[in-house]
Amino acid sequence: MNLRIPGPTPCPDTVLKAMSKQMINHRGREFKGMLEKTCHRLQTFFQTRNDVFILTCSGTGGMETAIVNTLSPGDHVLATTNGAFGDRFAEIAEAFGTKVQRLQFEWGKAVEPEAVQEAIHANPAIKAVLMTHNETSTGITNDIKAIADVARKAGKLTIVDAISSLGSLDLQTDNWGIDVVITGSQKGFMSPPGLAMISLSPAAWEANKQAKLPRYNWDIAKYKSFIALWETPWTPAVTGVYALNAAMDLMEKEGIQNIFARHARVAKVAREGVLSLGLELFGDLKYCSNVITAVKGSDSLDPKKLLIILEDEYDTVLAGGQKKLDGKIFRIGHLGHVNEKDMQEVIKVLKLALPKAGFNRSRQ
Numbered sequence: 001m002n003l004r005i006p007g008p009t010p011c012p013d014t015v016l017k018a019m020s021k022q023m024i025n026h027r028g029r030e031f032k033g034m035l036e037k038t039c040h041r042l043q044t045f046f047q048t049r050n051d052v053f054i055l056t057c058s059g060t061g062g063m064e065t066a067i068v069n070t071l072s073p074g075d076h077v078l079a080t081t082n083g084a085f086g087d088r089f090a091e092i093a094e095a096f097g098t099k100v101q102r103l104q105f106e107w108g109k110a111v112e113p114e115a116v117q118e119a120i121h122a123n124p125a126i127k128a129v130l131m132t133h134n135e136t137s138t139g140i141t142n143d144i145k146a147i148a149d150v151a152r153k154a155g156k157l158t159i160v161d162a163i164s165s166l167g168s169l170d171l172q173t174d175n176w177g178i179d180v181v182i183t184g185s186q187k188g189f190m191s192p193p194g195l196a197m198i199s200l201s202p203a204a205w206e207a208n209k210q211a212k213l214p215r216y217n218w219d220i221a222k223y224k225s226f227i228a229l230w231e232t233p234w235t236p237a238v239t240g241v242y243a244l245n246a247a248m249d250l251m252e253k254e255g256i257q258n259i260f261a262r263h264a265r266v267a268k269v270a271r272e273g274v275l276s277l278g279l280e281l282f283g284d285l286k287y288c289s290n291v292i293t294a295v296k297g298s299d300s301l302d303p304k305k306l307l308i309i310l311e312d313e314y315d316t317v318l319a320g321g322q323k324k325l326d327g328k329i330f331r332i333g334h335l336g337h338v339n340e341k342d343m344q345e346v347i348k349v350l351k352l353a354l355p356k357a358g359f360n361r362s363r364q
């Protein structure tokens with residue numbers, strides 16, 4: 001099957017093989033050695049010298065971890081959002097009783113650093129700014145460097161959801177002054193779902209000392225005390241750690257800059273291919289993502305119908321739209337284990353499936 005959704009992404013064979021290994025003692029020497037190595041390897045992809053922690057949960061658990069460990073009830077938080085995942089981050093912060101101010105942008109547009117700056121100046125009580133690096137629901141990559149710069153210069157904590165971008169798109173945690181970065185195992189890291197990874201800057205650790213939101217499973221200070229022994233506080237998904245290492249073997253061999261360049265090339269094949277078929281891209285072209293391409297439906301094209309034909313007749317699985325884009329767009333995932341040929345294959349089957357779905361080039 002050609003699985004081209006924005007996570008879970010296909011796992012390379014060596015990753016699948018690594019997962020068939022027997023269990024080991026998660027507090028024994030072998031696992032300690034493995035955890036130490038894994039956390040150090042992750043620093044390369046986070047582009048940070050901060051400790052990186054591995055949590056057993058999907059990406060959303062990592063987002064919750066970021067919130068509960070840095071904030072207190074009633075803290076003012078600026079949540080930037082231009083899609084479903086930005087909204088999710090705001091909802092998590094609201095669920096825990098912080099005062100969330102949403103800075104919303106139209107879906108398909110990028111978050112504007114100038115607007116973030118204005119919002120910060122208008123409310124000096126804001127403590128943290130939540131950001132989404134790659135808004136997977138709309139196929140837009142936000143300019144995190146510029147947004148984080150504005151927030152950092154105003155002395156705010158910068159918290160970035162990099163779940164669909166880290167390891168595929170350039171995100172310079174230390175150079176760009178990002179305090180908390182969250183990612184997951186099942187997207188750019190070519191591993192199965194089940195792990196979230198998170199880094200915290202010295203400023204984030206300072207915030208952690210004051211943070212009063214309730215937490216237990218996600219208490220990052222517990223993780224910090226256990227990592228001194230190269231352990232996790234609770235039993236980790238051992239198999240996921242095997243997988244992540246096998247994936248990082250491949251990623252290190254390719255090199256981080258080459259990975260970014262490959263994603264850019266594959267995205268170009270996706271975008272140009274889609275346009276050549278007479279389809280329209282969704283969203284602001286200036287910020288279109290190199291890990292996912294969102295494509296508009298039209299009067300003659302029902303994206304849901306197209307996705308079923310692609311799956312049933314061409315063994316190709318693409319993603320639909322989320323929330324208010326449900327039924328309006330479809331999305332091609334091109335992150336992790338993917339090359340130009342894989343994307344050419346997607347375009348080829350799209351060309352065959354489109355007429356069957358009723359798409360008429362002249363009747364958009």
Ligand SMILES: *Cc1c(COP(=O)(O)O)cnc(C)c1O
Nearest residue numbers: 058059060085134136163164184
């Ligand atoms: C996939 C994704 C998430 C959440 O992922 P889960 O692993 O399903 O919890 C959050 N944010 C973004 C931007 C994502 O792409």
